[in-house]
Amino acid sequence: MEQVPIVKIGQTLFVSIQIDLQDDTVVRLQEDLADELSRTGASGVIIDITAVEIVDSFIGRMLTMIGSISRLFDAETVIVGMRPAVAITLTELGLSLSGVRTALNAEKGLEILNGKS
C-alpha cells in the first residue's frame, strides 16, 4: 500500500495525489492527516488532485470526511485541480462534495485559506 506524503508549509498542510488511488491508501491518508493536524495545529489543508483521473463515490466520500475531520481541528480543507471530466462524473453521481471548498489550483486554494483568517 502506498502512502501519500503530507508536506507542511507555514500553516498549511499540502497533499498532492499522484497515484492511482486504492481504497486503503485513501483511508491511510485520512488517518495521517488527522495525525498531522493534531500534531502541528495547521489551520489549512490543500489536497491537489490535478493528477487524479478517477474519483468514485468511495473516494468522494473520503474527501468529504477529510473535510469534516479537519474542521474538528479548526482547519479548512480545499480540494484543488479537479479535472473537468472528473467534475462532470461526480456531478452525475450526485456527489457535490459539500463541506469542502474547491479551487482551480493550489495558488487559488491558498487565497481561500488566507482569506478566511
Added chain:
Amino acid sequence: MDELPIQSGDDVVRVRQQVRTAAAENGLSLVDQTKLVTAASELARNTLVHGGGGRARIEVVKSANGRAGVKLHFADEGPGIADIGLALTDGWTSGNGLGLGLSGARRLVDEFELDSKPGTGTTVMVVKWSR
C-alpha cells in the same frame, strides 16, 4: 475479451486501468472514458467488498449501426442482494454505512443489467457506447 480477477485493492486498480485502455482504444470521449472507469471502479469495489471477491470481463462490442462500445461484466459468488429495487435507489447504503454505488454506476453508463439472488451471488453487466 479479457478476464481479470478481483481479489484485492490492487486488482481493482488494474481493472480501472484496463477499462481505461479499452475505452480509449474504442473511441470513447474523455468524459465518457472517465464515466465508464468510475462505474467500473464502483462495481469492482462491490465485487470485492460485498461479493467477497470475484472477476471482471472486458469486451469490445459493436452496435447495430456500426458504433464501437465497451461492455463490462462483473461476477461474484457472494451473499447476493436481497432487495434489488432498494439497492438501486439513490442513496441506499448497506449495513456498514458504505453505499453500494450501484445507482451511481447505472447513471454513468448506457446499458445496465443486474442479476442477483441471495445465496447465489451477483452479476452486473454494463455497456458504454462511443458517440
Added chain:
Amino acid sequence: MDVGGTGTRMADYLRDQREKVVSRWSELVVAGVRGRTSLDEVRREVGDLYTLIIRVLSDADDHAAGELRAVLDELSRARARNGFTPSETALGMFSLKEAVYELVADTTDMVPEFLTFSRMIDDLGLRTFEAYSAAREQIISDQATTMLELSTPVVRLWEGIIAVPLVGTLDSARTQLVMEKLLDELVATGADHAVIDITGVSTVDTEVAQHLLKTVSAARLLGAECTISGIRPQVAQTIVSLGIEFGDIATKATLADALALALRQAGLKVVPA
C-alpha cells in the same frame, strides 16, 4: 432461410435463366433510380447479389445467408448516404421479383417455387429498408452533434468572468456539451466566475432546471461561482409555480446585472473615466 426443395429447384431455374433475369433486373433498377446509376454499375451490383441469392436458395453453404445480408446492408447504407429515397433502395430488391415473374407468369409448374422465392425477396426488401433507415438516422445524429457544437460558445466577459449564452433547448445532450465547454474554459482562463445566460432558452421546466443545477454543481467543483441570468418574467412565474428551487445560486434578470454582481464579488468597481 430454410427453403427446402422448392428453394433448390428455384436456384436451378435462376441459374439457367441468369442472363435474361439479370438483364431485365438491371433495366428495372436503372429505370427506378432515374438514371442516377449507370447500367454497367447496376449490372455489377445485381450480378453479385444474384449469385448470393442462388447460393442461399440452394442452401449450398452456411455462409451465403450472412454474406448476402452484409452485402445488402452495405448497399443500402451507400444508397442512404448518396441521397436515394427509401423506395428507390427497396426497389432494388423488389424488381428482381418483377423480373422473375415476367418469365414464370405463363408457366403453372413454378408456383410453389415462386412463392418461396417471393417470400425471401420480400424479407430482403424489408431488410434494405431497415438498413437504409439506420444509416439515415446516423447521418441526422452526426449533423445534430455538429450543430450542437457550433451553437455553444463560451465567452470571456472580463478577467476571471466567463459567460455561456444558451439558446434554444437545453436537453441532456446539450447539457453535457455545455458542462464540458464551460469547465474546459474555466481551466483555460482560470476564471472564478461563470454566468449562465438563459434568455434564449425557450422553455424552462423542471428538467431544464435540473440540467442548470447540474452545470452549476460541476462548475463549483472547479471552484467557480455561478450566476444564472436571463430570467424572463414568464419564466420566473413558471419556475415558482413548478416549485423549482435554485437554492444558493444567484439569479439575475439580465446578463448585465450578472456581470455587475460578478464584478462586485471580485472586488472591482466601475467608475467614470
